[in-house]
Amino acid sequence: MSADVTSAAAEFARRQQSPLQRVQHQLHGKPWLSPLFLLLIAFIAFFVATPTFLTASSMGILLQQTAVVAALAVGQTLVILTAGIDLSVGSIMVLSMMVMATLSKDGNMPGIVGLIAGLLLATGAGAINGLLVTRINLPPFIVTLGTLSIFGAIALLYSGGSSIQASHLPDLINFLGDGFGIGSFRLTWGIVVVALIYLVMAFVLSQTAWGRYVYAVGDDPESARLSGVPSKRILLTVYTVAGLIYGIAAWILIGRAGAATPNAIPDANLQSITAVVIGGTSLFGGRGRLVGTLIGALIVQTFAFGLSQLGVDQQWRYLSIGVLVVVAVAVDQWIRKVKA
Numbered sequence: 001m002s003a004d005v006t007s008a009a010a011e012f013a014r015r016q017q018s019p020l021q022r023v024q025h026q027l028h029g030k031p032w033l034s035p036l037f038l039l040l041i042a043f044i045a046f047f048v049a050t051p052t053f054l055t056a057s058s059m060g061i062l063l064q065q066t067a068v069v070a071a072l073a074v075g076q077t078l079v080i081l082t083a084g085i086d087l088s089v090g091s092i093m094v095l096s097m098m099v100m101a102t103l104s105k106d107g108n109m110p111g112i113v114g115l116i117a118g119l120l121l122a123t124g125a126g127a128i129n130g131l132l133v134t135r136i137n138l139p140p141f142i143v144t145l146g147t148l149s150i151f152g153a154i155a156l157l158y159s160g161g162s163s164i165q166a167s168h169l170p171d172l173i174n175f176l177g178d179g180f181g182i183g184s185f186r187l188t189w190g191i192v193v194v195a196l197i198y199l200v201m202a203f204v205l206s207q208t209a210w211g212r213y214v215y216a217v218g219d220d221p222e223s224a225r226l227s228g229v230p231s232k233r234i235l236l237t238v239y240t241v242a243g244l245i246y247g248i249a250a251w252i253l254i255g256r257a258g259a260a261t262p263n264a265i266p267d268a269n270l271q272s273i274t275a276v277v278i279g280g281t282s283l284f285g286g287r288g289r290l291v292g293t294l295i296g297a298l299i300v301q302t303f304a305f306g307l308s309q310l311g312v313d314q315q316w317r318y319l320s321i322g323v324l325v326v327v328a329v330a331v332d333q334w335i336r337k338v339k340a
Contacts, residue, residue, distance in 0.1 A: 034331060046302070068268075069268070069297050070297035071194050073276050073293045078241060082214060084238075085283075089242075089246055089268055091147065092122050093268060096247040100173055101173065102158065111169070123240060125243050130239030175189060176193060177258060218285025220286070
């Protein structure tokens with residue numbers, strides 16, 4: 001009887017809502033809906049403006065350009081879900097990339113050794129961030145701001161500031177730049193790896209206890225702790241797993257760029273955060289989905305690619321992304337005010 005009364009009350013409350021309030025409730029439960037709508041609008045707009053935008057070859061290039069940022073954004077999503085932020089994503093990726101390339105350059109070591117060393121280094125760098133956050137209780141922003149410079153400097157010192165071209169690297173290190181085509185539509189193995197990362201991590205976040213703990217820690221760390229959630233251990237594993245994903249992104253980047261360079265993607269941090277925020281993950285933690293992050297990464301690259309095809313200056317492209325970020329944060333704030 002009480003269940004029927006509760007259900008009737010909920011139905012009555014729903015009918016009393018305005019259309020805007022209903023939209024607010026829908027976005028609160030599915031924050032990826034608004035970026036999906038924005039992505040569809042962007043595709044339509046750029047197709048109307050330049051018919052070559054939606055060709056098979058253009059879509060293949062767009063996906064290739066999205067791959068690295070999309071991979072980095074997975075790790076960034078994990079951190080932001082815990083109400084943190086990682087400013088060191090680009091530096092960890094570059095350091096891992098230079099270690100992979102330098103160790104395996106010209107057959108100095110087998111490619112598998114260089115690859116594993118780079119992945120382990122990235123994982124360790126993420127763990128260092130996690131230890132500083134959980135053991136010394138430093139704010140994630142300050143920790144990763146510091147390690148941004150530290151890891152970046154180590155990468156430059158280790159590599160001597162020199163790039164290593166693909167011709168000096170073994171096939172395994174370059175492998176993710178290879179691919180296959182369906183007509184003029186071409187996919188690289190790097191894109192396939194990114195898709196696998198999303199599938200695996202989406203399953204982990206939605207279907208495992210660890211994933212539920214990640215959301216709980218981000219939503220209310222004190223309540224999570226009182227409920228028996230090992231908050232510090234969860235935070236440490238989040239940063240460690242994020243570091244591993246940054247290492248995989250480094251491998252993808254070598255294949256994509258055809259070289260390992262310490263100056264690769266200087267705005268990787270900004271792009272990864274932008275993808276996560278536009279994708280509907282709350283900067284305050286506890287709410288968001290990886291499907292939204294993927295859509296956010298596609299939005300960032302779609303605007304950059306579409307505006308480039310239209311011949312728009314780089315400054316205007318940066319302006320458009322900045323506007324998207326501000327709007328995304330404003331929408332997030334509005335959604336968080338939803339009333340039960």
